[in-house]
Amino acid sequence: MSTDALRHPHPLVRLLLVGAALITAAVALTALFGADARAQDGENSPEDGAELAEDPEHVQRGAELFGTHCALCHGEEGRGLPIEGPRGGPSLEGVGPASVDFMLRTGRMPMDNAQDRLRRHPQQFSDEDRRALIAYVEQLAPGEGPEIPDIDGWEDADPTRGLELFTTNCAACHGPTAQGVAVGQQDISSSLDVTEPIEIATAVRSGPGVMPRFTEETLSEEDLQAVTAWVMDLREREAPGGWSFGRSGTVAEGLIAVVVGLGLLALVMYLLGESARDEDAPTAERPDAGDPHGQQ
Amino acid sequence: MSSSQKARQSPVDDLARWLDDRLRLAEGGRKYLHKAFPAHWSFLLGEIALFSLIVLFATGVFLALFYVPDHRLVVYDGPYVPLQGQEISAAYESTLRLSFEVRAGLLMRQIHHWAALVFVAAIVVHMLRVFFTGAFRRPRELNWVIGLALLLLAIVAGFTGYSLPDDLLSGTGLRIGYSVLLSVPFVGPLLGFIGLGGEYPGTDTLGRLYLMHVLIIPAGLVGLVTAHLVILMRQKHTQKPGGRARQHNVVGEPLFPNQVMTSLSLFAFTVAVLALLGGLFEINPLWLYGPYEPFEVFAPMQPDWYMGWLEGLMRLWPAWEWTMFGVTIPAIFLPGVVVPGVLFGLAFAWPWIDRRWIARDEREHHLLVRPRDNPLRTGIGVAGITFVALITLAGSNDVIASDLGMGLQTLTWWLRVLTVVLPPLAGWVAYRIAASLGTGGAEDADPASPGGDDEGDAAAPESLETGSDSPAGEGAARS
Numbered sequence: 001m002s003t004d005a006l007r008h009p010h011p012l013v014r015l016l017l018v019g020a021a022l023i024t025a026a027v028a029l030t031a032l033f034g035a036d037a038r039a040q041d042g043e044n045s046p047e048d049g050a051e052l053a054e055d056p057e058h059v060q061r062g063a064e065l066f067g068t069h070c071a072l073c074h075g076e077e078g079r080g081l082p083i084e085g086p087r088g089g090p091s092l093e094g095v096g097p098a099s100v101d102f103m104l105r106t107g108r109m110p111m112d113n114a115q116d117r118l119r120r121h122p123q124q125f126s127d128e129d130r131r132a133l134i135a136y137v138e139q140l141a142p143g144e145g146p147e148i149p150d151i152d153g154w155e156d157a158d159p160t161r162g163l164e165l166f167t168t169n170c171a172a173c174h175g176p177t178a179q180g181v182a183v184g185q186q187d188i189s190s191s192l193d194v195t196e197p198i199e200i201a202t203a204v205r206s207g208p209g210v211m212p213r214f215t216e217e218t219l220s221e222e223d224l225q226a227v228t229a230w231v232m233d234l235r236e237r238e239a240p241g242g243w244s245f246g247r248s249g250t251v252a253e254g255l256i257a258v259v260v261g262l263g264l265l266a267l268v269m270y271l272l273g274e275s276a277r278d279e280d281a282p283t284a285e286r287p288d289a290g291d292p293h294g295q296q
Numbered sequence: 297m298s299s300s301q302k303a304r305q306s307p308v309d310d311l312a313r314w315l316d317d318r319l320r321l322a323e324g325g326r327k328y329l330h331k332a333f334p335a336h337w338s339f340l341l342g343e344i345a346l347f348s349l350i351v352l353f354a355t356g357v358f359l360a361l362f363y364v365p366d367h368r369l370v371v372y373d374g375p376y377v378p379l380q381g382q383e384i385s386a387a388y389e390s391t392l393r394l395s396f397e398v399r400a401g402l403l404m405r406q407i408h409h410w411a412a413l414v415f416v417a418a419i420v421v422h423m424l425r426v427f428f429t430g431a432f433r434r435p436r437e438l439n440w441v442i443g444l445a446l447l448l449l450a451i452v453a454g455f456t457g458y459s460l461p462d463d464l465l466s467g468t469g470l471r472i473g474y475s476v477l478l479s480v481p482f483v484g485p486l487l488g489f490i491g492l493g494g495e496y497p498g499t500d501t502l503g504r505l506y507l508m509h510v511l512i513i514p515a516g517l518v519g520l521v522t523a524h525l526v527i528l529m530r531q532k533h534t535q536k537p538g539g540r541a542r543q544h545n546v547v548g549e550p551l552f553p554n555q556v557m558t559s560l561s562l563f564a565f566t567v568a569v570l571a572l573l574g575g576l577f578e579i580n581p582l583w584l585y586g587p588y589e590p591f592e593v594f595a596p597m598q599p600d601w602y603m604g605w606l607e608g609l610m611r612l613w614p615a616w617e618w619t620m621f622g623v624t625i626p627a628i629f630l631p632g633v634v635v636p637g638v639l640f641g642l643a644f645a646w647p648w649i650d651r652r653w654i655a656r657d658e659r660e661h662h663l664l665v666r667p668r669d670n671p672l673r674t675g676i677g678v679a680g681i682t683f684v685a686l687i688t689l690a691g692s693n694d695v696i697a698s699d700l701g702m703g704l705q706t707l708t709w710w711l712r713v714l715t716v717v718l719p720p721l722a723g724w725v726a727y728r729i730a731a732s733l734g735t736g737g738a739e740d741a742d743p744a745s746p747g748g749d750d751e752g753d754a755a756a757p758e759s760l761e762t763g764s765d766s767p768a769g770e771g772a773a774r775s
Contacts, residue, residue: 273337
């Protein structure tokens with residue numbers, strides 16, 4: 001009987017299980033790391049809104065584009081349509097080139113419905129047309145809003161300082177790993193996973209939605225470059241600990257612990273328990289106390 | 297064994313004989329080696345918890361070799377570039393060293409953390425199994441209470457451990473924990489002083505937490521687990537009705553070798569799965585968070601999953617604050633202390649509540665029931681699970697809101713409504729389903745009749761021992 005019992009946990013089943021688990025994990029891992037290695041677009045050269053605004057050609061083209069795509073909500077001459085509803089947009093006088101550049105690059109403008117949340121979309125305009133729109137909006141009220149910051153050389157900025165600045169200024173809303181989260185009824189701080197360096201800079205200077213506008217007094221040009229460097233570093237920093245599942249924090253960790261950890265173990269448990277019962281049903285029943293072997 | 301001639305020569309046998317002569321192992325050993333273990337797989341849940349705990353101890357000892365529970369500031373000069381030259385606490389520095397410099401340190405850290413998450417999860421699922429099958433009924437109330445105490449200790453262990461690295465996230469969790477402690481009227485400051493060494497972040501905090509985490513709580517865990525197992529051994533397992541299982545016997549596999557083999561393979565698997573998690577899945581990448589700064593707050597800021605329900609309660613609870621006997625009760629007191637206290641109090645008292653009002657049954661039980669056999673208990677259990685699940689969700693309302701693209705307040709409002717409405721509803725539905733599945737009154741019938749479905753098994757009565765075999769109390773055996 002004891003030989004019978006000894007062979008009961010199927011070694012084959014166990015082997016297969018471990019194999020399956022390992023293979024699944026490995027496939028998932030490669031797939032994810034593969035997907036992470038997204039190619040980065042080339043840097044766009046920084047632009048100067050004030051200069052553009054003085055170029056009649058750009059302004060001319062910008063006025064046309066504005067009339068077709070933007071005036072619908074932002075009104076003639078960008079003075080705004082202060083109405084509730086799907087067609088109400090704020091005045092654009094003095095918003096500055098940084099804001100226009102950010103809104104257009106991240107595809108937030110033009111919107112379909114003014115009551116929607118601002119969302120990232122693919123850019124709708126060519127670089128030339130974007131410059132034209134910047135030129136047009138800028139000449140409405142020249143020099144009043146933040147200029148597109150020059151972050152050339154951010155690659156050499158100090159990520160240590162960036163990490164510090166990021167935790168003090170940004171992490172409260174964007175999360176320690178810049179994953180984004182709901183920060184209020186209307187607002188969800190963006191995940192910074194696909195954001196271009198120049199978009200980080202223009203976002204910081206223009207402050208979209210509830211995000212505060214960081215001026216040069218609060219965040220110098222050098223600081224801005226450091227923050228940019230850290231955000232880019234954070235996102236490309238490889239995970240020494242394995243698959244980072246989007247760095248989405250304890251919520252995802254809990255799910256993985258329960259689904260993968262306890263799930264795999266439950267499967268093992270089920271097989272062990274079941275196989276034990278199948279094999280031993282005929283013989284191994286054993287009333288507990290008063291065991292006959294005890295009297296030998 | 298087979299040939300006694302040969303056996304006498306073997307040194308192992310000599311040793312065994314020597315030991316037996318002195319300790320009389322065989323007497324008890326035989327009895328215990330042949331103890332019967334019911335084979336149903338759900339009985340192994342508790343073992344997973346136990347084995348995770350062993351993994352926790354093993355990896356924890358490794359971590360303790362390198363961790364320094366010290367707030368004092370040092371300048372980081374390790375290999376992790378983004379923090380080089382920063383002033384950070386020695387605790388955080390030692391955790392970074394563990395992660396980047398100590399060989400296998402990161403692996404150990406990750407296994408330890410994953411094991412903690414799985415540990416609590418296994419306890420919870422084990423507890424649900426015990427609840428829904430009525431395994432907590434007389435005479436096993438004591439083990440139910442011990443089990444719950446283990447759950448509490450496990451949660452505290454997790455929380456103190458989470459706070460040790462002194463990174464931004466852990467510090468934030470600690471601050472919330474500290475304000476919960478402080479919110480207790482009258483004795484709050486004293487509790488804060490004893491638990492965390494006064495004013496947080498103070499110079500003593502990490503030392504206190506460390507002491508709790510590596511000494512006091514593990515000692516409690518070991519003691520309670522031992523008690524849990526000894527009581528289990530004495531009272532013997534409950535078992536599913538059916539087959540040859542009766543109120544007065546235990547049908548299953550002998551402890552040795554069958555159950556030992558099962559348990560050993562399960563142990564190996566638990567280690568394997570935890571190592572798999574630790575080796576392949578990143579957990580708590582605290583080098584990205586930077587050191588703890590008291591004035592910095594965070595969103596999203598979630599604790600480990602088993603604290604989610606507490607966090608959720610605090611997020612859902614309206615900010616009511618009132619003054620009593622000249623003491624202002626902070627808003628956090630009710631959701632942070634009172635409600636969890638009531639929840640755990642109810643859970644602790646459950647065997648007695650169940651006996652008096654739910655099952656109305658004072659007898660001893662060694663046969664399990666199916667959830668459908670007691671619709672009321674099942675309904676209450678499902679309502680409880682729903683409630684805890686909802687408040688756990690609420691603990692990450694900001695993450696969920698952003699995933700759903702929903703307004704944060706809207707979601708919170710919905711969750712408030714749901715936590716009030718959904719649990720009774722779910723409980724009622726479970727009750728109806730259980731009741732409609734019907735039982736044939738299995739629970740009431742079990743002492744006298746097999747209570748199982750297959751009466752045909754009575755064909756094997758010869759394997760039934762009906763001597764002095766009543767599990768635990770004699771009162772139960774009615775053969």
